[in-house]
Amino acid sequence: MQVKEIMQALSLTPCSGHQGLDREITGGYVSxxxxxxxxxxxxxxxxxxxxxxxxxxxxxxxxELAAIILVKGRRPDEDTASASDSEGIPILSTPLDAFETSGKLYQLLASPSGESLP
Amino acid sequence: MEFTYHIEGGDFSRAGAASSEVKKILKQLNIDLAVIKRVVVALYEAEVNVVAHAHEGIMKITLAPDSIEAVIADKGPGIPDIALAMQEGYSTASPRVREMGFGAGMGLPNIKKNCDRLEIESTVNAGTTVKMTTFFTG
Incomplete structure (x- = not known):
């Protein structure tokens, strides 16, 4: 699934690194x-x-992560955003917290048959 | 083949820059991607340790036919008890550094996991030298 598809499905706000929106997301990590x-x-x-x-x-x-999702309405610092632009790795923002964001992303990425992620 | 980078202590805006340069070179040289991934984790952690704890340091990479050797040598406070520093969760990082999400006591364990041979020498109030070797096969 591409970053932009996840952005639309989760109503994420793109902050920077827009040229990387077609990167493929294969999973997620929360920390x-x-x-x-x-x-x-x-x-x-x-x-x-x-x-x-x-x-x-x-x-x-x-x-070589596909994207960064900032939770609780956080936005990248200015130098973070410019690094994201030059690397082409998008930073997206959501008002949701990490628990809600992870749950939604997991559901999106899990296969339609309900199998869990690798 | 050898190349050397300077690491500035305290400058978190540049943390990872040396590791990133090394990664680019290793990719250009078509080194096995699995090896690059491991080396990069170890290098980044060693670089951040210099930034977080030392005044300045160098990262020297030596490429041999069968291995990559990295020496990260710094001028800084040194490590009084290396065995303790190797323990997962142990850190002497400042509150400021911890707030950034560093200083979780995972750096040295990450280095150990991601290289094949690790030697650490340290002198209190002088500095620390970390030498790590990763082999291409086996």
Whole structure:
């Protein structure tokens, strides 16, 4: 599923990195601890977090994540947004919290037969 | 083949820049992607450790036919008890650094998991040298 499809389905607000909206999302990872994401997130995943500072982009880029979803209405810092633009990794914002966002994303990504994600 | 990067202590806006440069080079050299993924995690954690704890440091990468060796050497406070620092969850990071989502005590464990050989030497009030080696096969 592409970032833009998830953006529409979850009514996410695109903040930056628009040129990456057709990236493919293969799963998700939820954490506010950067080393946790560094150690355990996988390429192509959407990262759900409330951290909005520039270092999230360093991680997203090094791990080749598909997108970052900022929860509770958070917006990327200015330098975070420009890094997102130059990396082409979108940052999207939602008023929902991490629990609600994860639940909705999981439902979207799980197969129609109801099988769980790998 | 060798290349070296400078790491500035305290400058979180640049944290990850050296690791990112190394990643680009390894990709250009067509190194196995699974190896790159591991190396990048270990390098990033070592780089962030310099930014979070030290005054300055260097990252020196040596590419051999069978392995990548990275030496991250810093001038800084050093680690008084390396065994303790290796424990998952142990951190001496400042409250400011923790608020950013760093300092969870996962950095050194991440490094250990993502390289094949790890040597850490440290002198209190002088600095720390982390040497990590990742082999291409096996």
């Amino acid at each position: 506010d601890l950067l080393s946790d994401v560094m150690g355990h997130a996988r390429e192509g995943e959407a990262w759900i977090t409330l951290q909005a500072h520039k270092n999230i982009m360093a991680i997203a880029s090094l791990k």
